[in-house]
Amino acid sequence: MRSSFLRNEVPVTFRDHPGVQSALLYTKINLCNLNCYKCHNRRFFKGKEEFFTFEELGEKLEMLKLLGVELLIISGGEPTLEPELERSLDFIKAYSFPVRLDTNGTRPERVESLIREGLIDGVALDVKIPLLDEYTPDQLQRFKRVLFSSTSVRESSVFEYSNLVRRTIEIIKKYSLPYTLLRTVEYPLLTEEDKRLIKTELKSLPHQFNPFFDPEE
Numbered sequence: 001m002r003s004s005f006l007r008n009e010v011p012v013t014f015r016d017h018p019g020v021q022s023a024l025l026y027t028k029i030n031l032c033n034l035n036c037y038k039c040h041n042r043r044f045f046k047g048k049e050e051f052f053t054f055e056e057l058g059e060k061l062e063m064l065k066l067l068g069v070e071l072l073i074i075s076g077g078e079p080t081l082e083p084e085l086e087r088s089l090d091f092i093k094a095y096s097f098p099v100r101l102d103t104n105g106t107r108p109e110r111v112e113s114l115i116r117e118g119l120i121d122g123v124a125l126d127v128k129i130p131l132l133d134e135y136t137p138d139q140l141q142r143f144k145r146v147l148f149s150s151t152s153v154r155e156s157s158v159f160e161y162s163n164l165v166r167r168t169i170e171i172i173k174k175y176s177l178p179y180t181l182l183r184t185v186e187y188p189l190l191t192e193e194d195k196r197l198i199k200t201e202l203k204s205l206p207h208q209f210n211p212f213f214d215p216e217e
């Protein structure tokens with residue numbers, strides 16, 4: 001039976017969760033409800049559609065234990081859109097790994113359900129734009145490009161994103177899990193004022209800005 005994770009090299013790194021040796025597993029890359037500006041994962045994993053079986057995943061997890069991996073990071077795509085995710089997280093938990101879920105924050109109920117079921121130990125949430133009640137026409141144009149790589153999507157899509165991510169942040173605050181981190185990619189479409197607004201909104205939470213690398217260069 002197939003797991004939720006792509007059959008792929010499993011990178012091991014200290015950089016993704018600073019100071020913690022972590023390994024990354026990826027759910028289906030095209031399963032995402034955003035289409036962010038120059039999404040790295042969509043480019044790097046193009047055409048990859050094979051998944052670990054549970055037997056293969058078990059072997060991988062045994063190997064990662066031997067390597068001293070301390071944390072498993074679930075990335076994607078958007079993992080909260082994966083219908084069978086619980087089954088795969090349950091399987092990982094049997095190997096006693098803490099798990100961090102990387103999410104774009106648009107599925108707050110699913111995030112809360114995973115926390116309540118004890119399947120995740122932290123959430124890495126990418127806050128891609130300032131989360132405001134109102135936006136100027138200029139902001140809406142830029143933020144549509146950040147989130148959807150297009151200016152022809154409905155303006156309400158930006159407001160919907162903002163509301164959903166704010167709900168996810170409330171859930172993150174409610175549970176204060178040990179491996180939680182908020183991040184913002186420094187997209188070239190963001191202004192210094194945008195970054196200041198994001199920083200102000202998130203000042204009570206662990207948050208970092210990550211540099212933007214153009215995957216086409």
Ligand code: SF4
Pocket residue numbers: 032033034035036039040041042076077078104
């Ligand atoms: S949320 Fe993540 S996977 Fe989805 S399009 Fe944006 S960067 Fe890519």
